[in-house]
Amino acid sequence: MTARIINGREVASKVHQEVAAGVEEYRKLNGGVPGLTAVLIGDDPASHSYVRGKERACEKVGINTDTIRRDASITQEELIGIVEDLNNDPKVHGILVQLPLPEHLDEAGVIHAIDPMKDVDGLHPENAGLLVLGKPRFAPATPLGVQRMLIEENVEMKGARVVIVGRSKLVGMPLALLLLQKGPGANSTVTVCHTGTKDIAAETRRADVLIVAAGMPGTITADMVNAGAVVIDVGISRVDDPTRKHGYRLTGDVEFDRVSEVASAISPVPGGVGPVTIAMLLVNVLHAANLATSH
Template identity: 45%
Template sequence: MGEIISGKELSKQIREEVRLQVEELKCKYKAVPHLAVVLVGEDPASQSYVKAKERACIKAGMKSTAIIKPLTITEEALLNIVKDLNDDTTVHGILVQLPLPKHIDENKVIDAIDITKDVDGFHPLNVAYMHLGRDAILPATPKGIMTMIHSKNIELKGKDAIIIGRSNIVGKPIAMLLMKEHATVQIAHSRTVNLKEKCLRSDIIVAAVGRPNTVTSDMVKDGAVIIDVGVNRVDGKLCGDCDFENIKDKASYITPVPGGVGPMTITSLLQNTLECFERLMK
Protein backbone atom coordinates (compact mmCIF):
# COMPACT_ATOMS: atom_id res chain seq x y z
CA MET A 1 0.00 0.00 0.00
CA GLY A 2 1.23 3.50 -0.82
CA GLU A 3 1.98 5.99 1.94
CA ILE A 4 -0.90 8.32 2.74
CA ILE A 5 0.01 12.00 2.95
CA SER A 6 -2.24 13.24 5.74
CA GLY A 7 -3.00 16.91 5.32
CA LYS A 8 -4.84 16.74 8.62
CA GLU A 9 -1.73 15.71 10.55
CA LEU A 10 0.65 17.97 8.63
CA SER A 11 -1.62 20.98 9.11
CA LYS A 12 -1.68 20.42 12.89
CA GLN A 13 2.10 20.57 12.96
CA ILE A 14 2.32 23.68 10.78
CA ARG A 15 -0.46 25.51 12.60
CA GLU A 16 1.39 24.99 15.90
CA GLU A 17 4.54 26.40 14.27
CA VAL A 18 2.51 29.41 13.08
CA ARG A 19 1.07 29.90 16.57
CA LEU A 20 4.57 30.00 18.08
CA GLN A 21 5.70 32.48 15.41
CA VAL A 22 2.71 34.70 16.15
CA GLU A 23 3.66 34.68 19.84
CA GLU A 24 7.19 35.82 18.98
CA LEU A 25 5.94 38.55 16.66
CA LYS A 26 3.43 39.72 19.27
CA CYS A 27 6.32 40.32 21.68
CA LYS A 28 8.34 42.07 19.01
CA TYR A 29 5.68 44.31 17.45
CA LYS A 30 2.99 44.46 20.17
CA ALA A 31 0.52 43.39 17.49
CA VAL A 32 -0.74 40.19 15.87
CA PRO A 33 -1.64 39.36 12.25
CA HIS A 34 -5.19 40.43 11.41
CA LEU A 35 -7.16 38.75 8.61
CA ALA A 36 -10.34 40.39 7.29
CA VAL A 37 -12.70 38.15 5.32
CA VAL A 38 -15.54 39.61 3.27
CA LEU A 39 -18.49 37.34 2.55
CA VAL A 40 -21.36 38.33 0.28
CA GLY A 41 -24.57 36.33 0.68
CA GLU A 42 -25.53 33.31 2.74
CA ASP A 43 -24.17 30.36 0.75
CA PRO A 44 -23.82 27.53 3.34
CA ALA A 45 -20.53 26.23 1.91
CA SER A 46 -18.98 29.70 1.91
CA GLN A 47 -20.27 30.41 5.41
CA SER A 48 -18.77 27.17 6.66
CA TYR A 49 -15.43 27.95 5.02
CA VAL A 50 -15.35 31.45 6.50
CA LYS A 51 -16.09 30.10 9.97
CA ALA A 52 -13.33 27.50 9.58
CA LYS A 53 -10.88 30.28 8.66
CA GLU A 54 -11.98 32.30 11.68
CA ARG A 55 -11.49 29.35 14.05
CA ALA A 56 -8.05 28.62 12.59
CA CYS A 57 -6.98 32.25 13.00
CA ILE A 58 -8.09 32.39 16.63
CA LYS A 59 -6.27 29.13 17.48
CA ALA A 60 -3.13 30.53 15.86
CA GLY A 61 -3.34 33.65 18.00
CA MET A 62 -4.35 35.87 15.10
CA LYS A 63 -7.20 38.34 14.89
CA SER A 64 -10.03 37.55 12.50
CA THR A 65 -12.78 39.84 11.27
CA ALA A 66 -15.69 38.65 9.14
CA ILE A 67 -17.60 41.27 7.17
CA ILE A 68 -20.86 39.75 5.94
CA LYS A 69 -23.00 41.60 3.41
CA PRO A 70 -26.26 40.72 1.63
CA LEU A 71 -26.40 39.52 -1.98
CA THR A 72 -27.94 42.86 -2.90
CA ILE A 73 -24.78 44.84 -2.11
CA THR A 74 -23.65 46.95 -5.03
CA GLU A 75 -20.29 46.57 -6.71
CA GLU A 76 -19.40 50.13 -5.67
CA ALA A 77 -20.22 49.42 -2.03
CA LEU A 78 -18.10 46.26 -2.04
CA LEU A 79 -15.18 48.09 -3.63
CA ASN A 80 -15.47 50.76 -0.93
CA ILE A 81 -15.21 48.05 1.75
CA VAL A 82 -12.05 46.74 0.09
CA LYS A 83 -10.63 50.28 -0.08
CA ASP A 84 -11.31 50.83 3.62
CA LEU A 85 -9.54 47.56 4.46
CA ASN A 86 -6.61 48.54 2.26
CA ASP A 87 -6.31 51.80 4.18
CA ASP A 88 -6.69 50.20 7.61
CA THR A 89 -3.17 49.75 9.00
CA THR A 90 -4.44 47.28 11.61
CA VAL A 91 -5.53 44.85 8.87
CA HIS A 92 -2.73 42.78 7.35
CA GLY A 93 -4.62 40.33 5.15
CA ILE A 94 -7.74 40.73 3.01
CA LEU A 95 -9.78 37.92 1.51
CA VAL A 96 -13.01 38.33 -0.46
CA GLN A 97 -14.82 34.99 -0.52
CA LEU A 98 -15.61 33.80 -4.04
CA PRO A 99 -17.85 33.35 -5.93
CA LEU A 100 -19.55 36.74 -5.92
CA PRO A 101 -23.04 37.58 -7.22
CA LYS A 102 -23.28 37.94 -11.01
CA HIS A 103 -23.82 41.71 -10.86
CA ILE A 104 -20.36 42.16 -9.31
CA ASP A 105 -17.22 41.90 -11.44
CA GLU A 106 -14.92 39.53 -9.53
CA ASN A 107 -11.88 40.77 -11.43
CA LYS A 108 -12.53 44.36 -10.34
CA VAL A 109 -12.74 43.29 -6.73
CA ILE A 110 -9.60 41.15 -6.86
CA ASP A 111 -7.72 43.93 -8.64
CA ALA A 112 -8.77 46.39 -5.92
CA ILE A 113 -7.14 44.43 -3.08
CA ASP A 114 -3.77 45.85 -1.99
CA ILE A 115 -1.16 43.37 -3.27
CA THR A 116 0.63 43.50 0.09
CA LYS A 117 -2.55 42.23 1.79
CA ASP A 118 -3.60 39.73 -0.90
CA VAL A 119 -3.55 36.53 1.20
CA ASP A 120 -5.34 34.56 -1.55
CA GLY A 121 -2.56 35.32 -4.04
CA PHE A 122 -5.15 36.16 -6.70
CA HIS A 123 -4.09 39.72 -7.53
CA PRO A 124 -2.75 39.90 -11.13
CA LEU A 125 0.63 41.12 -9.89
CA ASN A 126 0.99 38.23 -7.47
CA VAL A 127 0.02 35.84 -10.27
CA ALA A 128 2.55 37.47 -12.61
CA TYR A 129 5.31 37.35 -10.00
CA MET A 130 4.62 33.66 -9.41
CA HIS A 131 4.82 32.89 -13.13
CA LEU A 132 8.03 34.89 -13.40
CA GLY A 133 9.55 33.01 -10.49
CA ARG A 134 9.72 36.15 -8.37
CA ASP A 135 8.77 36.54 -4.72
CA ALA A 136 4.96 36.30 -4.50
CA ILE A 137 2.07 35.42 -2.21
CA LEU A 138 1.09 31.96 -3.48
CA PRO A 139 -2.51 30.74 -3.83
CA ALA A 140 -3.37 28.71 -0.74
CA THR A 141 -4.28 25.34 -2.28
CA PRO A 142 -1.26 25.04 -4.62
CA LYS A 143 0.98 26.19 -1.78
CA GLY A 144 -0.52 23.50 0.45
CA ILE A 145 0.05 20.84 -2.22
CA MET A 146 3.72 21.78 -2.53
CA THR A 147 4.09 21.68 1.25
CA MET A 148 2.65 18.15 1.29
CA ILE A 149 5.03 17.02 -1.45
CA HIS A 150 8.01 18.55 0.32
CA SER A 151 7.00 16.96 3.63
CA LYS A 152 7.74 13.55 2.10
CA ASN A 153 10.87 14.67 0.24
CA ILE A 154 9.33 13.55 -3.04
CA GLU A 155 11.74 14.10 -5.92
CA LEU A 156 10.31 16.42 -8.59
CA LYS A 157 13.34 17.13 -10.76
CA GLY A 158 12.99 15.38 -14.11
CA LYS A 159 9.65 13.79 -13.22
CA ASP A 160 6.62 13.79 -15.52
CA ALA A 161 3.54 15.38 -13.97
CA ILE A 162 0.01 15.79 -15.25
CA ILE A 163 -2.47 18.30 -13.84
CA ILE A 164 -6.10 17.44 -14.55
CA GLY A 165 -7.87 20.79 -14.34
CA ARG A 166 -6.87 24.21 -15.62
CA SER A 167 -8.43 26.63 -13.13
CA ASN A 168 -6.69 29.82 -12.12
CA ILE A 169 -7.05 28.78 -8.48
CA VAL A 170 -5.41 25.33 -8.62
CA GLY A 171 -4.56 23.90 -12.04
CA LYS A 172 -2.47 26.65 -13.59
CA PRO A 173 -0.58 27.73 -10.46
CA ILE A 174 0.34 24.19 -9.36
CA ALA A 175 1.66 23.55 -12.86
CA MET A 176 3.92 26.60 -12.55
CA LEU A 177 5.14 25.60 -9.08
CA LEU A 178 5.98 22.08 -10.23
CA MET A 179 7.83 23.42 -13.26
CA LYS A 180 9.77 25.76 -11.01
CA GLU A 181 11.14 22.63 -9.32
CA HIS A 182 12.10 21.11 -12.67
CA ALA A 183 9.20 18.72 -13.24
CA THR A 184 7.93 18.32 -16.80
CA VAL A 185 4.29 19.31 -16.63
CA GLN A 186 1.28 18.65 -18.82
CA ILE A 187 -2.12 20.23 -18.20
CA ALA A 188 -5.22 18.20 -19.07
CA HIS A 189 -8.86 19.27 -19.06
CA SER A 190 -12.36 18.29 -20.17
CA ARG A 191 -11.40 18.31 -23.85
CA THR A 192 -8.21 16.30 -23.44
CA VAL A 193 -8.11 13.14 -25.55
CA ASN A 194 -6.38 9.92 -24.47
CA LEU A 195 -6.28 11.04 -20.84
CA LYS A 196 -5.63 7.48 -19.66
CA GLU A 197 -2.50 7.16 -21.80
CA LYS A 198 -1.20 10.51 -20.59
CA CYS A 199 -1.77 9.58 -16.94
CA LEU A 200 -0.03 6.22 -17.36
CA ARG A 201 3.11 8.05 -18.50
CA SER A 202 3.03 10.37 -15.45
CA ASP A 203 5.01 10.06 -12.24
CA ILE A 204 2.77 12.61 -10.53
CA ILE A 205 -0.97 13.08 -11.02
CA VAL A 206 -2.80 16.09 -9.59
CA ALA A 207 -6.56 15.71 -9.98
CA ALA A 208 -8.46 18.98 -9.61
CA VAL A 209 -11.66 18.85 -11.66
CA GLY A 210 -14.38 18.23 -9.08
CA ARG A 211 -15.65 15.04 -10.66
CA PRO A 212 -15.65 11.65 -8.85
CA ASN A 213 -13.64 8.78 -10.36
CA THR A 214 -11.90 11.01 -12.88
CA VAL A 215 -8.77 8.98 -12.14
CA THR A 216 -9.21 5.21 -11.84
CA SER A 217 -6.76 2.44 -11.07
CA ASP A 218 -6.16 1.52 -14.72
CA MET A 219 -4.93 5.11 -15.34
CA VAL A 220 -2.17 4.97 -12.71
CA LYS A 221 1.23 3.38 -13.12
CA ASP A 222 2.88 1.62 -10.20
CA GLY A 223 4.68 4.03 -7.90
CA ALA A 224 2.96 7.20 -9.07
CA VAL A 225 2.30 10.07 -6.66
CA ILE A 226 -1.41 10.94 -6.49
CA ILE A 227 -2.58 14.35 -5.25
CA ASP A 228 -6.37 14.50 -5.06
CA VAL A 229 -7.73 18.05 -4.84
CA GLY A 230 -11.37 17.23 -5.65
CA VAL A 231 -14.15 17.48 -3.10
CA ASN A 232 -17.35 15.75 -4.13
CA ARG A 233 -20.35 14.37 -2.29
CA VAL A 234 -21.61 10.96 -3.39
CA ASP A 235 -24.39 9.19 -1.48
CA GLY A 236 -23.90 11.61 1.40
CA LYS A 237 -20.17 10.95 1.70
CA LEU A 238 -17.21 13.12 0.71
CA CYS A 239 -14.86 11.78 -1.91
CA GLY A 240 -12.20 13.13 -4.23
CA ASP A 241 -11.60 12.94 -7.96
CA CYS A 242 -9.63 9.69 -7.64
CA ASP A 243 -10.78 6.14 -6.90
CA PHE A 244 -8.81 6.07 -3.65
CA GLU A 245 -9.54 2.50 -2.57
CA ASN A 246 -8.43 0.96 -5.85
CA ILE A 247 -5.47 3.28 -6.41
CA LYS A 248 -3.85 3.35 -2.96
CA ASP A 249 -2.04 0.02 -3.44
CA LYS A 250 -0.48 1.15 -6.73
CA ALA A 251 0.61 4.63 -5.68
CA SER A 252 3.83 5.40 -3.81
CA TYR A 253 2.09 8.35 -2.12
CA ILE A 254 -1.55 9.39 -2.16
CA THR A 255 -3.67 12.07 -0.48
CA PRO A 256 -7.06 11.12 0.99
CA VAL A 257 -10.37 12.98 0.78
CA PRO A 258 -11.33 14.18 3.32
CA GLY A 259 -8.21 14.91 5.35
CA GLY A 260 -5.79 15.54 2.51
CA VAL A 261 -5.37 18.76 0.58
CA GLY A 262 -8.39 20.42 2.22
CA PRO A 263 -6.89 21.14 5.67
CA MET A 264 -3.71 22.42 4.02
CA THR A 265 -5.59 25.18 2.19
CA ILE A 266 -6.57 27.01 5.37
CA THR A 267 -3.13 26.27 6.86
CA SER A 268 -1.50 27.93 3.85
CA LEU A 269 -3.84 30.90 4.28
CA LEU A 270 -2.56 31.30 7.86
CA GLN A 271 1.01 31.19 6.57
CA ASN A 272 0.17 33.83 3.95
CA THR A 273 -1.43 36.08 6.57
CA LEU A 274 1.68 35.75 8.72
CA GLU A 275 3.86 36.55 5.70
CA CYS A 276 1.82 39.67 4.87
CA PHE A 277 2.02 40.81 8.49
CA GLU A 278 5.81 40.48 8.60
CA ARG A 279 6.22 42.37 5.33
CA LEU A 280 3.96 45.20 6.43
CA MET A 281 5.62 45.53 9.84
CA LYS A 282 9.15 45.87 8.47
Protein backbone atom coordinates in the same frame (compact mmCIF):
# COMPACT_ATOMS: atom_id res chain seq x y z
CA MET B 1 0.74 -2.25 -3.53
CA THR B 2 -1.22 -0.43 -0.85
CA ALA B 3 -0.59 3.27 -0.90
CA ARG B 4 0.56 5.27 2.11
CA ILE B 5 -2.12 7.72 3.14
CA ILE B 6 -0.87 11.30 3.12
CA ASN B 7 -2.41 12.76 6.25
CA GLY B 8 -3.29 16.40 5.57
CA ARG B 9 -4.31 17.02 9.16
CA GLU B 10 -0.82 16.06 10.38
CA VAL B 11 0.86 18.31 7.82
CA ALA B 12 -1.53 21.14 8.74
CA SER B 13 -0.78 20.76 12.43
CA LYS B 14 2.97 21.05 11.75
CA VAL B 15 2.37 24.22 9.71
CA HIS B 16 0.11 25.61 12.48
CA GLN B 17 2.94 25.20 14.99
CA GLU B 18 5.35 27.04 12.69
CA VAL B 19 2.87 29.87 12.13
CA ALA B 20 2.08 30.13 15.86
CA ALA B 21 5.82 30.54 16.55
CA GLY B 22 6.02 33.17 13.79
CA VAL B 23 3.03 35.04 15.24
CA GLU B 24 4.67 35.07 18.66
CA GLU B 25 7.87 36.46 17.18
CA TYR B 26 5.86 39.09 15.28
CA ARG B 27 4.09 40.07 18.51
CA LYS B 28 7.38 40.48 20.36
CA LEU B 29 8.80 42.68 17.63
CA ASN B 30 5.71 44.73 16.77
CA GLY B 31 3.40 44.63 19.76
CA GLY B 32 0.30 43.46 17.85
CA VAL B 33 -0.66 40.34 15.95
CA PRO B 34 -1.26 39.68 12.24
CA GLY B 35 -4.88 40.20 11.15
CA LEU B 36 -7.03 38.55 8.48
CA THR B 37 -10.44 39.84 7.41
CA ALA B 38 -12.68 37.65 5.29
CA VAL B 39 -15.51 39.07 3.21
CA LEU B 40 -18.39 36.66 2.77
CA ILE B 41 -21.22 37.53 0.40
CA GLY B 42 -24.47 35.57 0.22
CA ASP B 43 -25.49 32.35 1.91
CA ASP B 44 -23.69 29.56 0.05
CA PRO B 45 -23.36 26.85 2.75
CA ALA B 46 -19.96 25.60 1.46
CA SER B 47 -18.53 29.14 1.55
CA HIS B 48 -19.84 29.67 5.09
CA SER B 49 -18.26 26.41 6.19
CA TYR B 50 -14.88 27.30 4.55
CA VAL B 51 -14.84 30.71 6.23
CA ARG B 52 -15.65 29.15 9.63
CA GLY B 53 -12.73 26.74 9.12
CA LYS B 54 -10.43 29.67 8.34
CA GLU B 55 -11.61 31.61 11.42
CA ARG B 56 -10.99 28.60 13.68
CA ALA B 57 -7.50 28.06 12.24
CA CYS B 58 -6.60 31.73 12.74
CA GLU B 59 -7.73 31.56 16.37
CA LYS B 60 -5.59 28.46 16.92
CA VAL B 61 -2.37 30.20 15.86
CA GLY B 62 -3.08 33.64 17.36
CA ILE B 63 -3.97 35.52 14.16
CA ASN B 64 -6.67 38.12 14.66
CA THR B 65 -9.68 37.33 12.49
CA ASP B 66 -12.86 39.03 11.48
CA THR B 67 -15.52 38.25 8.88
CA ILE B 68 -17.65 40.85 7.13
CA ARG B 69 -20.90 39.19 6.06
CA ARG B 70 -23.21 40.83 3.52
CA ASP B 71 -26.35 39.83 1.71
CA ALA B 72 -26.12 38.56 -1.90
CA SER B 73 -27.89 41.75 -3.04
CA ILE B 74 -24.78 43.90 -2.38
CA THR B 75 -23.68 46.05 -5.32
CA GLN B 76 -20.23 46.02 -6.92
CA GLU B 77 -19.61 49.57 -5.63
CA GLU B 78 -20.54 48.63 -2.06
CA LEU B 79 -18.30 45.58 -2.14
CA ILE B 80 -15.38 47.55 -3.56
CA GLY B 81 -15.98 50.15 -0.84
CA ILE B 82 -15.58 47.42 1.81
CA VAL B 83 -12.36 46.22 0.16
CA GLU B 84 -10.98 49.77 0.03
CA ASP B 85 -11.71 50.32 3.72
CA LEU B 86 -9.80 47.11 4.49
CA ASN B 87 -6.93 48.22 2.23
CA ASN B 88 -6.65 51.35 4.40
CA ASP B 89 -6.90 49.59 7.77
CA PRO B 90 -3.38 49.03 9.17
CA LYS B 91 -4.62 46.28 11.53
CA VAL B 92 -5.74 44.20 8.53
CA HIS B 93 -2.76 42.47 6.92
CA GLY B 94 -4.67 39.96 4.81
CA ILE B 95 -7.95 40.33 2.89
CA LEU B 96 -9.82 37.31 1.67
CA VAL B 97 -12.91 37.70 -0.49
CA GLN B 98 -14.55 34.28 -0.39
CA LEU B 99 -15.30 33.02 -3.91
CA PRO B 100 -17.48 32.38 -5.79
CA LEU B 101 -19.31 35.70 -5.64
CA PRO B 102 -22.97 36.02 -6.68
CA GLU B 103 -23.25 36.19 -10.45
CA HIS B 104 -24.11 39.89 -10.76
CA LEU B 105 -20.74 40.84 -9.22
CA ASP B 106 -17.56 41.19 -11.26
CA GLU B 107 -15.11 38.88 -9.50
CA ALA B 108 -12.04 40.09 -11.39
CA GLY B 109 -12.90 43.71 -10.59
CA VAL B 110 -13.20 42.94 -6.87
CA ILE B 111 -9.90 41.03 -6.80
CA HIS B 112 -8.23 43.88 -8.67
CA ALA B 113 -9.41 46.30 -5.96
CA ILE B 114 -7.56 44.39 -3.20
CA ASP B 115 -4.21 45.90 -2.19
CA PRO B 116 -1.75 43.38 -3.71
CA MET B 117 0.28 43.49 -0.46
CA LYS B 118 -2.82 42.20 1.40
CA ASP B 119 -3.89 39.71 -1.28
CA VAL B 120 -3.30 36.55 0.76
CA ASP B 121 -5.28 34.46 -1.76
CA GLY B 122 -2.64 35.33 -4.37
CA LEU B 123 -5.21 36.08 -7.06
CA HIS B 124 -4.42 39.74 -7.80
CA PRO B 125 -2.81 40.11 -11.27
CA GLU B 126 0.33 41.57 -9.64
CA ASN B 127 0.81 38.48 -7.48
CA ALA B 128 -0.11 36.10 -10.31
CA GLY B 129 2.47 37.93 -12.46
CA LEU B 130 5.17 37.65 -9.81
CA LEU B 131 4.58 33.90 -9.69
CA VAL B 132 4.92 33.67 -13.47
CA LEU B 133 8.19 35.61 -13.22
CA GLY B 134 9.54 33.15 -10.65
CA LYS B 135 9.40 35.69 -7.79
CA PRO B 136 6.29 34.63 -5.87
CA ARG B 137 5.01 36.98 -3.13
CA PHE B 138 1.68 35.31 -2.36
CA ALA B 139 0.84 32.10 -4.23
CA PRO B 140 -2.69 30.75 -3.74
CA ALA B 141 -3.00 28.57 -0.64
CA THR B 142 -4.17 25.35 -2.29
CA PRO B 143 -1.17 25.01 -4.63
CA LEU B 144 1.12 25.93 -1.72
CA GLY B 145 -0.59 23.24 0.33
CA VAL B 146 -0.14 20.58 -2.34
CA GLN B 147 3.54 21.47 -2.63
CA ARG B 148 3.98 21.37 1.15
CA MET B 149 2.37 17.90 1.30
CA LEU B 150 4.77 16.62 -1.34
CA ILE B 151 7.73 18.11 0.55
CA GLU B 152 6.56 16.56 3.84
CA GLU B 153 6.17 13.23 2.03
CA ASN B 154 9.81 13.51 0.88
CA VAL B 155 8.77 13.17 -2.75
CA GLU B 156 11.71 13.98 -5.05
CA MET B 157 10.18 16.77 -7.14
CA LYS B 158 13.31 17.71 -9.08
CA GLY B 159 12.90 16.18 -12.51
CA ALA B 160 9.67 14.40 -11.50
CA ARG B 161 7.05 14.03 -14.22
CA VAL B 162 4.10 15.88 -12.73
CA VAL B 163 0.69 15.76 -14.35
CA ILE B 164 -1.97 18.20 -13.13
CA VAL B 165 -5.60 17.71 -14.14
CA GLY B 166 -7.24 21.16 -14.08
CA ARG B 167 -6.01 24.61 -15.10
CA SER B 168 -8.07 26.96 -12.94
CA LYS B 169 -6.60 30.27 -11.79
CA LEU B 170 -7.02 29.14 -8.17
CA VAL B 171 -5.49 25.68 -8.34
CA GLY B 172 -4.19 24.05 -11.53
CA MET B 173 -2.48 27.02 -13.18
CA PRO B 174 -0.64 28.45 -10.15
CA LEU B 175 0.31 24.94 -9.04
CA ALA B 176 1.91 24.29 -12.45
CA LEU B 177 3.85 27.55 -12.10
CA LEU B 178 4.97 26.72 -8.54
CA LEU B 179 6.24 23.27 -9.46
CA LEU B 180 8.07 24.66 -12.50
CA GLN B 181 10.17 27.03 -10.39
CA LYS B 182 13.82 26.20 -9.86
CA GLY B 183 14.30 25.28 -6.25
CA PRO B 184 13.42 22.82 -3.50
CA GLY B 185 10.04 21.09 -3.72
CA ALA B 186 9.83 22.04 -7.41
CA ASN B 187 11.96 21.92 -10.59
CA SER B 188 9.58 19.34 -12.04
CA THR B 189 8.51 18.61 -15.60
CA VAL B 190 4.88 19.66 -15.58
CA THR B 191 2.01 18.71 -17.88
CA VAL B 192 -1.39 20.35 -17.41
CA CYS B 193 -4.55 18.56 -18.60
CA HIS B 194 -8.02 20.06 -19.10
CA THR B 195 -11.21 19.37 -21.00
CA GLY B 196 -9.41 20.05 -24.28
CA THR B 197 -6.81 17.32 -23.64
CA LYS B 198 -7.15 14.57 -26.26
CA ASP B 199 -6.22 11.48 -24.24
CA ILE B 200 -6.11 12.24 -20.54
CA ALA B 201 -5.31 8.67 -19.49
CA ALA B 202 -2.22 8.65 -21.73
CA GLU B 203 -1.00 11.76 -19.92
CA THR B 204 -1.89 10.67 -16.37
CA ARG B 205 -0.26 7.24 -16.83
CA ARG B 206 3.11 8.93 -17.38
CA ALA B 207 2.96 10.78 -14.07
CA ASP B 208 5.33 10.17 -11.17
CA VAL B 209 3.17 12.69 -9.32
CA LEU B 210 -0.49 13.03 -10.33
CA ILE B 211 -2.45 15.99 -8.96
CA VAL B 212 -6.14 16.14 -9.69
CA ALA B 213 -8.20 19.33 -9.40
CA ALA B 214 -11.11 18.80 -11.80
CA GLY B 215 -14.04 19.02 -9.38
CA MET B 216 -15.59 15.85 -10.87
CA PRO B 217 -15.82 12.69 -8.74
CA GLY B 218 -14.51 9.64 -10.59
CA THR B 219 -12.25 11.63 -12.96
CA ILE B 220 -9.30 9.34 -12.15
CA THR B 221 -9.69 5.56 -12.14
CA ALA B 222 -7.00 3.00 -11.28
CA ASP B 223 -6.18 2.23 -14.93
CA MET B 224 -5.17 5.89 -15.39
CA VAL B 225 -2.44 5.74 -12.72
CA ASN B 226 1.18 4.67 -13.12
CA ALA B 227 2.20 1.95 -10.60
CA GLY B 228 3.96 3.65 -7.69
CA ALA B 229 2.79 7.16 -8.51
CA VAL B 230 2.06 9.71 -5.78
CA VAL B 231 -1.53 10.93 -6.11
CA ILE B 232 -2.85 14.17 -4.64
CA ASP B 233 -6.60 14.65 -4.84
CA VAL B 234 -7.61 18.30 -4.60
CA GLY B 235 -11.25 17.81 -5.59
CA ILE B 236 -14.04 18.30 -3.09
CA SER B 237 -17.60 17.51 -4.14
CA ARG B 238 -20.72 16.91 -2.12
CA VAL B 239 -22.51 13.72 -3.11
CA ASP B 240 -25.89 12.64 -1.76
CA ASP B 241 -25.65 10.08 1.02
CA PRO B 242 -28.82 9.48 3.02
CA THR B 243 -26.82 7.50 5.62
CA ARG B 244 -25.02 10.70 6.70
CA LYS B 245 -26.36 13.22 9.17
CA HIS B 246 -26.50 16.08 6.64
CA GLY B 247 -27.59 13.83 3.76
CA TYR B 248 -24.31 14.14 1.84
CA ARG B 249 -20.65 13.22 2.07
CA LEU B 250 -17.54 14.81 0.64
CA THR B 251 -15.59 13.08 -2.06
CA GLY B 252 -12.56 13.81 -4.21
CA ASP B 253 -11.90 13.38 -7.93
CA VAL B 254 -10.00 10.10 -7.58
CA GLU B 255 -11.50 6.62 -7.07
CA PHE B 256 -9.72 6.30 -3.78
CA ASP B 257 -10.01 2.58 -2.96
CA ARG B 258 -8.94 1.24 -6.37
CA VAL B 259 -6.25 3.85 -6.96
CA SER B 260 -4.81 3.09 -3.48
CA GLU B 261 -3.94 -0.37 -4.81
CA VAL B 262 -1.77 1.12 -7.56
CA ALA B 263 -0.28 4.32 -6.12
CA SER B 264 2.59 4.48 -3.63
CA ALA B 265 0.99 7.36 -1.71
CA ILE B 266 -2.38 9.09 -1.92
CA SER B 267 -4.15 11.95 -0.17
CA PRO B 268 -7.71 11.30 1.05
CA VAL B 269 -10.80 13.53 0.86
CA PRO B 270 -11.63 14.78 3.43
CA GLY B 271 -8.45 15.06 5.52
CA GLY B 272 -6.04 15.69 2.66
CA VAL B 273 -5.46 18.95 0.81
CA GLY B 274 -8.29 20.81 2.62
CA PRO B 275 -6.66 21.30 6.03
CA VAL B 276 -3.27 22.08 4.49
CA THR B 277 -4.85 24.74 2.27
CA ILE B 278 -6.15 26.56 5.35
CA ALA B 279 -2.76 26.22 7.04
CA MET B 280 -1.00 27.77 4.05
CA LEU B 281 -3.43 30.69 4.11
CA LEU B 282 -2.17 31.36 7.64
CA VAL B 283 1.40 31.28 6.31
CA ASN B 284 0.41 33.92 3.75
CA VAL B 285 -1.22 36.13 6.43
CA LEU B 286 1.91 36.00 8.60
CA HIS B 287 4.02 36.75 5.52
CA ALA B 288 1.78 39.74 4.70
CA ALA B 289 2.13 41.09 8.25
CA ASN B 290 5.92 40.73 8.14
CA LEU B 291 6.05 42.43 4.72
CA ALA B 292 3.97 45.31 6.08
CA THR B 293 6.45 45.95 8.89
CA SER B 294 9.44 45.86 6.53
CA HIS B 295 8.02 48.69 4.37
